[in-house]
Each structure stands twice: as C-alpha cells, then as structure tokens.
Amino acid sequence: VESYKELSPSEFFYRNRELAGFTNPSRSLYTAVRELFENAMDACELHGIPPDILIILREIQKISNEVSIYRLYIRDNGSGIPEEHILGALGKMLYSSKYILRQSRGTFGLGGTMALLYGQITTNQPIKVVSATLRSRKVHQYTFSIDIRNNRADVKDFKRFRNKERWHGTIIDFMLEGNYSRVRTKIVEYLKYTATIAPYAEITFIDPEGRFFYFKRTTTKLPKPPKETKPHPHGIDIEILKKMLYESDEDMTLLEFLTNKFHRVGNRIAKKFLAYARIPGEMTIKELLRTSDRKLIERLYRALQNYDGFLAPSANILSPIGKEAFKEGIIKEFEPKYVDVVVRPSSSYKGHPFIVEAAVAYGGKIPGGPGEIVLFRYANKIPLLYDEGSDVSKKILSNLSWSSYRRPMDGPTAFFIHICSTKVPFKSVGKEFIADIPEVEKEIELAVRELLRGLTRYTRQVQKKKEAVKR
Amino acid sequence: VESYKELSPSEFFYRNRELAGFTNPSRSLYTAVRELFENAMDACELHGIPPDILIILREIQKISNEVSIYRLYIRDNGSGIPEEHILGALGKMLYSSKYILRQSRGTFGLGGTMALLYGQITTNQPIKVVSATLRSRKVHQYTFSIDIRNNRADVKDFKRFRNKERWHGTIIDFMLEGNYSRVRTKIVEYLKYTATIAPYAEITFIDPEGRFFYFKRTTTKLPKPPKETKPHPHGIDIEILKKMLYESDEDMTLLEFLTNKFHRVGNRIAKKFLAYARIPGEMTIKELLRTSDRKLIERLYRALQNYDGFLAPSANILSPIGKEAFKEGIIKEFEPKYVDVVVRPSSSYKGHPFIVEAAVAYGGKIPGGPGEIVLFRYANKIPLLYDEGSDVSKKILSNLSWSSYRRPMDGPTAFFIHICSTKVPFKSVGKEFIADIPEVEKEIELAVRELLRGLTRYTRQVQKKKEAVKR
Numbered sequence: 001v002e003s004y005k006e007l008s009p010s011e012f013f014y015r016n017r018e019l020a021g022f023t024n025p026s027r028s029l030y031t032a033v034r035e036l037f038e039n040a041m042d043a044c045e046l047h048g049i050p051p052d053i054l055i056i057l058r059e060i061q062k063i064s065n066e067v068s069i070y071r072l073y074i075r076d077n078g079s080g081i082p083e084e085h086i087l088g089a090l091g092k093m094l095y096s097s098k099y100i101l102r103q104s105r106g107t108f109g110l111g112g113t114m115a116l117l118y119g120q121i122t123t124n125q126p127i128k129v130v131s132a133t134l135r136s137r138k139v140h141q142y143t144f145s146i147d148i149r150n151n152r153a154d155v156k157d158f159k160r161f162r163n164k165e166r167w168h169g170t171i172i173d174f175m176l177e178g179n180y181s182r183v184r185t186k187i188v189e190y191l192k193y194t195a196t197i198a199p200y201a202e203i204t205f206i207d208p209e210g211r212f213f214y215f216k217r218t219t220t221k222l223p224k225p226p227k228e229t230k231p232h233p234h235g236i237d238i239e240i241l242k243k244m245l246y247e248s249d250e251d252m253t254l255l256e257f258l259t260n261k262f263h264r265v266g267n268r269i270a271k272k273f274l275a276y277a278r279i280p281g282e283m284t285i286k287e288l289l290r291t292s293d294r295k296l297i298e299r300l301y302r303a304l305q306n307y308d309g310f311l312a313p314s315a316n317i318l319s320p321i322g323k324e325a326f327k328e329g330i331i332k333e334f335e336p337k338y339v340d341v342v343v344r345p346s347s348s349y350k351g352h353p354f355i356v357e358a359a360v361a362y363g364g365k366i367p368g369g370p371g372e373i374v375l376f377r378y379a380n381k382i383p384l385l386y387d388e389g390s391d392v393s394k395k396i397l398s399n400l401s402w403s404s405y406r407r408p409m410d411g412p413t414a415f416f417i418h419i420c421s422t423k424v425p426f427k428s429v430g431k432e433f434i435a436d437i438p439e440v441e442k443e444i445e446l447a448v449r450e451l452l453r454g455l456t457r458y459t460r461q462v463q464k465k466k467e468a469v470k471r
Numbered sequence: 472v473e474s475y476k477e478l479s480p481s482e483f484f485y486r487n488r489e490l491a492g493f494t495n496p497s498r499s500l501y502t503a504v505r506e507l508f509e510n511a512m513d514a515c516e517l518h519g520i521p522p523d524i525l526i527i528l529r530e531i532q533k534i535s536n537e538v539s540i541y542r543l544y545i546r547d548n549g550s551g552i553p554e555e556h557i558l559g560a561l562g563k564m565l566y567s568s569k570y571i572l573r574q575s576r577g578t579f580g581l582g583g584t585m586a587l588l589y590g591q592i593t594t595n596q597p598i599k600v601v602s603a604t605l606r607s608r609k610v611h612q613y614t615f616s617i618d619i620r621n622n623r624a625d626v627k628d629f630k631r632f633r634n635k636e637r638w639h640g641t642i643i644d645f646m647l648e649g650n651y652s653r654v655r656t657k658i659v660e661y662l663k664y665t666a667t668i669a670p671y672a673e674i675t676f677i678d679p680e681g682r683f684f685y686f687k688r689t690t691t692k693l694p695k696p697p698k699e700t701k702p703h704p705h706g707i708d709i710e711i712l713k714k715m716l717y718e719s720d721e722d723m724t725l726l727e728f729l730t731n732k733f734h735r736v737g738n739r740i741a742k743k744f745l746a747y748a749r750i751p752g753e754m755t756i757k758e759l760l761r762t763s764d765r766k767l768i769e770r771l772y773r774a775l776q777n778y779d780g781f782l783a784p785s786a787n788i789l790s791p792i793g794k795e796a797f798k799e800g801i802i803k804e805f806e807p808k809y810v811d812v813v814v815r816p817s818s819s820y821k822g823h824p825f826i827v828e829a830a831v832a833y834g835g836k837i838p839g840g841p842g843e844i845v846l847f848r849y850a851n852k853i854p855l856l857y858d859e860g861s862d863v864s865k866k867i868l869s870n871l872s873w874s875s876y877r878r879p880m881d882g883p884t885a886f887f888i889h890i891c892s893t894k895v896p897f898k899s900v901g902k903e904f905i906a907d908i909p910e911v912e913k914e915i916e917l918a919v920r921e922l923l924r925g926l927t928r929y930t931r932q933v934q935k936k937k938e939a940v941k942r
C-alpha cells in the first residue's frame with residue numbers, strides 16, 4: 001500500500017538540489033558563490049548603481065583531504081532588502097522580486113536561498129544577513145536558520161542599527177562545505193568573464209589561499225537598466241488571460257483591456273483584432289465573465305494566439321551589453337589581435353523579446369591551443385561555465401560548416417555569445433545551459449556566420465601580408 | 472523599488488513548465504503521454520500486477536495548421552489511488568507516494584499533475600479521474616480543475632459507484648493542446664522501447680488518425696518489484712541526520728539507532744564506527760540532543776561521512792530488467808543478427824545503489840544507416856528519447872576510441888543502456904537526460920567496452936567466414 005506525502009518547496013529543492021547545481025562539494029561551492037554574486041549584481045544594476053562587490057572565502061576547518069568548511073562573506077552596495085522582506089527573500093524558496101516581466105539574472109526565486117540552505121545542511125551553522133535599503137535610516141541584521149519542512153526562516157537573533165554612513169546594500173555571511181582547490185579556476189574565470197562584460201563593476205575576491213583578485217572598474221557609466229513590461233498577446237495562455245481579466249476593473253471594456261493590459265497593443269490594432277475575433281470591443285469584462293457563452297473566453301484566447309497582426313515584442317525594455325562595451329571588455333581582459341562584435345536585431349519567442357550579441361576574438365591572451373575553438377557563453381549577463389555540451393550555442397558551433405570559412409590556425413579563436421531576454425530559455429534551474437528554441441537558434445547562427453565572414457576576411461588579409469613579406 | 476512575491480509550487484512549475492518538458496505543442500503532448508503512462512506502469516509494477524494499459528488520443532478540434540485540441544484517455548489496471556488521496560496525487564504539485572527510498576519511474580511528485588495542468592491552461596476544460604484500489608468495493612470519480620494559485624484541486628463533481636466487477640486501476644480523461652503529426656513517431660517509439668524491456672506489459676494505443684498500435688505481452692512473469700530501503704550513512708546530510716534522530720524514540724541508544732535506522736549497518740560495524748568516531752554507543756538520543764557539546768551532532772555526521780568501513784549499498788532492493796528479459800525483448804522488437812547483454816555488478820553513488828545493464832545489437836530491424844551508432848537510453852525503465860546530446864551515455868559513446876574495436880559497417884549498431892537506482896541522477900525535472908556522476912560514468916564505460924569486445928570478436932568471425940566463402 002502506497003504512502004502519500006506532500007513536500008514543501010524547500011523540502012523539494014533540498015532533496016533535489018543537484019537540479020540547481022549543488023552536486024558535489026566543489027560544484028556546490030561554485031554555485032553558491034555564483035548565485036549570491038548574481039543577486040548582488042542585480043541589486044546594483046537594476047537600480048542604476050555601479051556595483052562594488054566584495055567576496056571573502058576563508059577556510060575554517062578541513063574535513064578530509066579535499067573537502068573543508070568555508071566561511072563565505074559577500075557584500076554589495078546595491079538596493080538592499082527591505083526589513084520586512086529579508087527573511088522571505090533569503091529564507092524562503094519561491095520568494096522573489098524577479099517574478100515580473102523584466103530582464104534580470106535572477107528568475108526562479110531559488111538561488112540565494114539554496115546557497116544558504118546548502119550551507120546549513122553541510123555545517124549546521126546559522127546564517128547572517130545584514131541589509132539597508134537606499135536612504136534607509138536603519139541597518140537591519142538577521143541571524144537565522146531555514147526551517148526546511150515549513151519553507152520559512154527560523155530567527156535566532158535580530159538587531160537594528162542606526163545607519164550613520166547612509167550605507168545601502170546587503171551582506172551575507174555563512175558557512176558551507178566545499179572543495180576550493182578543485183573549483184578555484186572556475187570561480188576566478190566566472191568573475192573575470194563577468195568583468196569582461198561589466199567594466200563598470202568593481203569586484204574584489206579574497207580566496208582561502210590568501211590570494212587577492214581585483215577587477216577594477218574602467219567606467220562608471222552603466223548601460224540603461226531593463227524595464228518591466230506587460231505580457232504580449234503571444235506570451236499568454238488561458239490561465240494568464242483569466243487572471244488578467246479577473247484582476248482588471250470589471251467595468252473596463254474589452255477594447256480598453258487590450259490596449260491597457262498588453263504590450264504594444266494600441267487602439268488601431270486592438271480594433272482590427274476584435275473584428276478578426278468577432279468579439280465586440282464595447283463588451284465589458286463583467287459581461288465577458290458572466291456570459292452564458294462558456295466558450296467565449298476560449299475563443300478570445302484562440303484569437304489572441306492566432307492573430308498575426310500584433311506588433312512584435314519590443315526590445316527597448318531589454319538591457320544588452322552594448323556593442324562598444326562588449327568590444328572594450330574583451331580588449332581589456334584578453335588583449336586580442338582581432339576582435340569583432342555583432343548585435344543581431346531584436347527577435348522574440350513566445351511573446352518574449354530577446355537580443356543576441358556575439359563576438360569573435362583571436363590572439364593575445366585568448367586561452368586555448370592552435371586552431372582550437374573556445375566558447376564563452378552568457379545569458380542575461382551571467383557567464384555560463386558548465387554543461388557546454390548541453391547548450392544550444394555549442395550545438396550551433398559544432399554543426400557549422402567550418403570549411404566555408406577561414407580562421408588563423410596558429411592560436412585559438414574565441415566566440416562570445418550573449419542572449420538577453422525577459423525569459424532566458426534555461427533548461428534547468430541550475431541556469432548553466434540553454435534550450436534550443438528555433439527563433440533563438442536562428443539568431444545565434446546568423447550572428448556567428450556574420451562574425452565568421454569578418455574573421456575569414458581578416459585571416460586572408462593576414463595571409464596576404466605574410467606572403468607579401470616573404471616576397 | 473522591488474516588489475516581492477511568493478509563488479506556490481504549482482505557480483512556479485506552471486510558469487517554468489518548459490523545465491518539465493512542456494515546451495511546444497508537440498513536445499508537450501509527448502511529455503503528457505509519457506508522464507501519465509509512467510504513472511500507470513509504476514502503479515502496476517510496484518504492486519506485482521502485469522500492466523494492461525490503454526491509451527486513446529482523439530483529435531477534438533483544429534486550432535491552426537498543425538495545432539489541435541486532443542482528448543487523452545488513459546486506463547490502467549494498477550493499484551489505483553485511495554479516494555482520500557486522488558485530489559492530492561493529481562491535483563497538487565509535490566504530492567506523491569514516491570518520495571521514499573525505492574526505485575520507481577516517478578520521483579518528483581510533479582509529472583502527472585503537470586500534464587493535467589498543461590491540459591487545463593491550453594483548453595480551459597476540467598479533468599476527470601476514476602480510480603478503484605485493490606479489493607475496493609467502490610469506484611471513485613472526480614471531475615476537477617487545478618487551482619494554480621493555491622496548489623490544490625477545485626472539485627466540480629464527485630461520484631461513487633459500486634465496484635461490481637472488482638475492477639482496480641485508474642482512468643484519466645482530459646483535453647489538451649498538442650501537435651500530433653510532429654510527435655507521432657516519438658510517441659510510438661516510446662511505447663515500442665518500453666515493450667522492448669517490459670515484455671510482461673500489454674499496451675494499446677489508438678491514435679488520432681485511427682491507427683491501432685498493440686504491444687502484446689509475451690509473458691506474465693514480472694521481475695521482482697523494488698523494495699523500499701533505509702538511508703545509507705553516505706547518503707545523508709546533517710538535516711537528514713537530525714530528522715532521523717528527532718523521529719526516533721529518544722530513549723534509543725546510539726548503537727540501536729545505527730543498527731535500526733541505517734541500511735546494512737549491523738552491530739559489529741556500528742561498534743567499530745562508534746569507536747572510530749569516539750562516541751559512546753550507550754548514549755541515548757535524548758542525551759545526544761540535549762548535550763551541552765553543541766558540536767556533537769556535527770562530529771557524528773562528519774564521522775558517518777568519513778568512515779570507510781560501512782558496507783556498500785545493496786542492490787537487491789533494485790529491480791533491474793534482467794539479462795534474459797533484456798535479450799528477449801531486443802530480439803522480439805528488432806530481430807537482430809547479433810545481440811549481447813552485459814549486467815555490471817552493482818555500484819553506488821552518494822549512498823544510492825545503482826545497476827547498469829547494457830546491450831549491443833546489430834542487424835535485423837535495428838534502425839539507422841550503414842556504420843551508424845544508434846543509442847537507446849533507459850533510466851528506471853523509462854525510455855529517454857530527447858536531449859541525447861546532454862546525456863552521460865552519449866558522451867561516453869562519443870569519447871570512446873572506436874579504432875580499438877571492430878563492428879559491422881554495412882548496417883547500424885545499436886547500444887541500449889539502462890541505469891536503475893533508488894535515485895537516478897536526472898539533470899532536470901523533465902527526466903530526459905542524466906548527469907555525469909563519476910561512479911555511474913565508470914560503470915557505463917566498462918559495460919560498453921565489454922560489449923564492444925564481444926562485438927569485435929563477432930565481426931572478425933563474420934569477416935573470416937566471408938573470406939572463407941570467397942576462397
């Protein structure tokens with residue numbers, strides 16, 4: 001006889017934490033640093049603050065040959081977390097400020113909480129969070145554990161300080177098991193690849209071996225922050241439609257509903273759509289919801305799905321790296337002989353706008369062997385360092401007809417591919433690889449081919465000069 | 472200013488349903504059929520019932536060129552769902568009878584509910600579930616919708632019938648959007664690959680085009696069902712340890728705790744362990760939990776982690792396909808000229824026992840071109856048909872030194888790889904590909920190499936015969 005059980009979200013993700021990147025001690029250490037660092041970057045960039053982030057990782061106790069207990073301290077100068085939301089944001093799974101339609105690194109409402117939970121289950125130590133919001137007169141400090149069964153924080157201590165220096169930001173301080181020697185390279189690469197595309201960020205990392213990694217900002221100019229947007233008619237399903245209808249003023253007409261609640265639907269398009277759907281624009285939401293025609297909402301939904309006269313989602317709500325910034329970042333970090341950047345026109349999938357930015361670089365400090373193709377992947381400005389074999393960008397590079405193009409063979413060639421969107425099609429909550437969505441695949445391939453044409457021209461010019469020199 | 476929100480598990484998986492395989496209409500249709508079919512197979516096999524499963528998929532309404540609304544009806548003769556658990560099992564996310572330490576297809580408590588939810592959000596239609604448990608006098612029928620916000624079922628209708636024929640099993644009947652033409656081949660392959668390793672199952676599939684696919688059983692003999700087991704000392708963390716301590720009788724001694732609550736820990740090993748850990752075996756759990764030595768539980772945990780004198784997890788609780796059954800199934804479905812099966816000795820990772828069973832076949836109806844390597848993957852008896860590029864088995868095949876072996880080049884060679892475990896290391900909740908855990912990778916590679924040695928001998932024999940014939 002089967003015995004049934006219900007799990008809370010924290011119990012579920014705790015049991016299945018390998019889905020979120022918490023597999024072995026070295027990978028878990030990497031994922032913890034990554035998730036907390038991404039929270040810090042979001043807290044700064046989404047609010048127009050040039051990021052100042054300090055990460056200190058100290059070895060506290062050896063457990064075995066390679067595994068130790070570490071203390072991870074991370075501080076940012078971001079927007080902070082309001083006092084009433086601290087315990088939710090970092091003590092509860094599925095509690096987030098990123099559940100809106102806006103580009104950000106965070107998306108699932110899991111990462112930071114998972115890192116802290118991993119620390120707790122491997123060390124039995126409480127977690128300390130200190131935070132002050134912009135212009136706040138107080139600094140709040142919570143010491144807590146996570147009650148996994150009930151998905152909530154269990155407060156051990158709380159302090160409130162006067163915010164004399166008008167500091168704003170967040171400090172997270174906790175212990176976790178890890179294996180630093182096996183993942184040191186990855187952690188430093190992660191920070192370096194972030195610095196490559198975020199030259200406005202100042203990042204300091206002090207590692208357990210006492211090494212000091214400092215990525216100095218080269219500009220205070222931030223790219224424009226992303227904006228929240230409304231759903232696109234092709235980005236909804238019946239449940240979302242019903243929710244939008246129920247949350248609107250019931251005296252609102254369908255025409256008003258379409259023009260107010262959807263992304264880029266103006267009067268003219270709304271009227272054309274209503275004619276196509278054969279639904280009267282003056283009908284109110286109240287009438288729609290109480291109609292005896294049970295199929296009316298479904299007809300409205302099918303029509304929204306099928307009508308092809310809507311404007312494509314606009315990309316001006318996105319926050320790409322930018323052609324110049326991308327180029328300068330690659331030049332600063334890798335000092336290549338040749339670099340080229342392509343920014344594809346914006347596109348969309350399932351109502352979500354996205355932009356592909358890609359770069360190719362050769363020479364200088366590009367890592368790799370002669371003729372090797374090296375791939376650097378980014379999604380919503382997050383460097384993706386694992387699971388390359390499962391990623392759509394790798395698949396595209398592997399399937400290209402390389403014989404149609406030329407590249408220098410005395411050193412490696414690096415490709416940098418960045419996708420930004422209101423929803424990056426990650427294949428797992430660990431956010432390390434991207435699904436092959438046809439629209440996204442198409443844009444990546446077009447970008448890479450354009451870069452390869454430029455690289456072919458460059459390679460031929462270099463070849464000609466060499467032959468000229470020989471003669 | 473950030474706006475914070477908490478999502479219920481159903482809201483989270485609904486928003487991120489592509490993580491669970493609900494991406495586009497064709498893939499979603501496949502995943503829905505797969506998830507419900509796997510529930511049916513578990514309900515039969517876990518209770519020693521030879522499965523009789525009927526699947527009817529009917530097209531109800533065309534929406535566009537390729538996308539239609541379908542009605543999916545699936546019936547099994549399994550153990551049924553007790554009346555008080557029907558709405559939880561299929562109306563709530565994270566409600567499951569598979570959250571125990573036992574091999575089964577189900578593992579996350581999501582799949583069936585997600586399929587029904589996908590149907591609801593694409594058609595706005597309620598779901599019907601009919602079920603009767605073994606020897607039950609009543610048959611219960613619920614018609615419900617899923618309240619996504621609150622993660623619970625919203626009952627529309629309930630009926631209770633007298634179970635005159637003493638039927639047992641479950642019927643699920645609901646509508647969903649899909650694209651059958653694009654995924655027909657995959658659905659039929661999925662059922663065929665299941666039949667290959669489950670010759671005791673009788674499967675009937677009637678598709679929207681009126682085609683009748685019938686996989687007749689060739690035996691009523693089931694493999695022994697898997698058993699539930701206790702945690703292994705290397706399969707726990709501090710939270711699990713604390714939970715096990717709190718749930719035990721507090722007057723129990725630590726010696727009794729070790730021998731009663733852990734997998735394969737007898738008196739002798741427990742005493743040796745306690746000596747290693749320098750913890751007195753007569754100490755009671757009450758004393759351990761109230762000790763002023765705050766570090767004692769952590770010391771116990773570290774010692775459990777590091778002590779290497781524990782017996783490896785036993786595989787007799789697993790339910791592999793079996794060497795003979797695997798061979799017979801491949802012969803029946805593919806009629807190959809050559810087939811060989813290897814069953815690796817059981818191994819374990821992180822305290823979870825696992826067995827790798829692998830087969831190679833050539834000739835007959837093996838699909839593919841000359842010299843092509845075809846891979847059929849299975850995990851806990853589930854055929855994995857997508858995301859091969861991300862799977863550990865594919866990676867191993869790709870990295871083999873093929874030049875060291877011989878295989879016939881006039882047709883394809885198929886490899887079948889099955890991994891069964893109390894916890895299959897799936898990389899995503901969509902259960903289509905497996906992570907590269909070192910212990911698992913090693914066993915797969917050893918199995919494949921052994922198969923390749925056999926195939927090499929066979930290929931040379933065939934070559935010799937051909938040359939003899941020529942002379």
Ligand SMILES: Nc1ncnc2c1ncn2[C@@H]1O[C@H](COP(=O)(O)OP(=O)(O)OP(=O)(O)O)[C@@H](O)[C@H]1O
Pocket residue numbers: 035039040043076078079080081089090095096097098105106107108109110111112113114169170473
């Ligand atoms: N350093 C920080 N500064 C400000 N707010 C933060 C910080 N760290 C976390 N938060 C808040 O806590 C919330 C939850 O963080 P968490 O990392 O668990 O999830 P997320 O970032 O929303 O999504 P994801 O799982 O994709 O990371 C965030 O949405 C954010 O509002």
Ligand SMILES: Nc1ncnc2c1ncn2[C@@H]1O[C@H](COP(=O)(O)OP(=O)(O)OP(=O)(O)O)[C@@H](O)[C@H]1O
Pocket residue numbers: 002506510511514547549550551552560561566567568569576577578579580581582583584585640641
């Ligand atoms: N056909 C069935 N017969 C008997 N029990 C069933 C059936 N379908 C579902 N159940 C019960 O409902 C529970 C939930 O099913 P669901 O598919 O949502 O999750 P799961 O099978 O436990 O895990 P997974 O997400 O990995 O499939 C199962 O654990 C099982 O107890």
Ligand SMILES: [Mg+2]
Pocket residue numbers: 035038039105106107110111112
């Ligand atoms: Mg986060």
Ligand SMILES: [Mg+2]
Pocket residue numbers: 506509510576577578581582583
């Ligand atoms: Mg299931």
